[in-house]
Amino acid sequence: MTGWLVIAGLGPGADALVTPEVVTALAEATDLVGYLPYVRRVAARPGLTRHESDNRDELARARHALEMAMEGRRVAIVSSGDPGVFAMAAAVFEAVETGPMAWRGLDVRVLPGVTAMLAAAALAGAPLGHDFCAINLSDNLKPWSTVERRLRLAVEADFAIAIYNPRSAARPEGMSRALALLREACEPGRVLVFARAVSTPEEAVRVVALADAAAEMADMRTVVLVGSSATRVIAREGAPFVYTPRAAPA
Incomplete structure (x- = not known):
């Protein structure tokens, strides 16, 4: 199985402000990674494993997600708002730049969200x-x-x-x-x-x-x-x- 990693924005809070693109990616993901309150905004379902963490270990979170994607898992890192605005997207690319060369070949996508x-x-x-x-x-x-x-x-x-x-x-x-x-x-x-x-x-x-x-x-x-x-x-x-x-x- 080919793995992938999406960094998804959950918007500011209301379900109506989560984009259809993000909803689809979350429905297909096998693993959900993020700061505990954001992970818990996503409904639990069979086949989805949650990986909750503290808010101050962004690089460790990003590396863990990339490692799982290399194993063939479909991984979604979630942030509130937009993941590229003071959130997880930059941490993921920092991890890619400093990590194993193989990570650069992964299917990594940023899915925008409504910023606060x-x-x-x-x-x-x-x-x-x-x-x-x-x-x-x-x-x-x-x-x-x-x-x-x-x-x-x-x-x-x-x-x-x-x-x-x-x-x-x-x-x-x-x-x-x-x-x-x-x-x-x-x-x-x-x-x-x-x-x-x-x-x-x-x-x-x-x-x-x-x-x-x-x-x-x-x-x-x-x-x-x-x-x-x-x-x-x-x-x-x-x-x-x-x-x-x-x-x-x-």
Whole structure:
């Protein structure tokens, strides 16, 4: 039997946001690999073996999956959102590059998913309607000085910014530092969207001005969208619409 490996994105939470391509691959897989909460989002079935692991051993997880694919198994590594956005796809290719040459001949495919930032933006309106970037506040794999430099340059370039991993129990200071930097460089009315647990029953979206933003509004299930200087809020009954115009001033 010829094995394969897919790195599949499960989207932000709702089953409706999992692509048909991913659904098909999961139905054909013999082995499911990933961080425990993501693996458990996939229904158990006969013929499917689960390999759950901690969130900090991505390379070991990738190597294990590649080894199983070499044995002829049909392996799916699952990530939330899109596997190429701060997730497992990069770890798999790092393992391929540094591993046995035979791994380069494997059938390895990345199956895209709906990212948290795009799902959050859709809920708010169109805050990423012009040029934007994504920055991960985690300093597990890079120094905070790199995070800070990238954030400063993104603000200077007037991008809208999607902030991933803003705040956790292990790293509670990241969002506070980011807000302090934003307050140095941006006007108090700059628009922020705090979108938590998008497309799940715990979903909560909050639109605030930078002056009113607090680090405690975010946790690890939150994506924070920072508007550019052009981002607008349309007040209405209920939640406002937030959008960034398609054109930038000359």
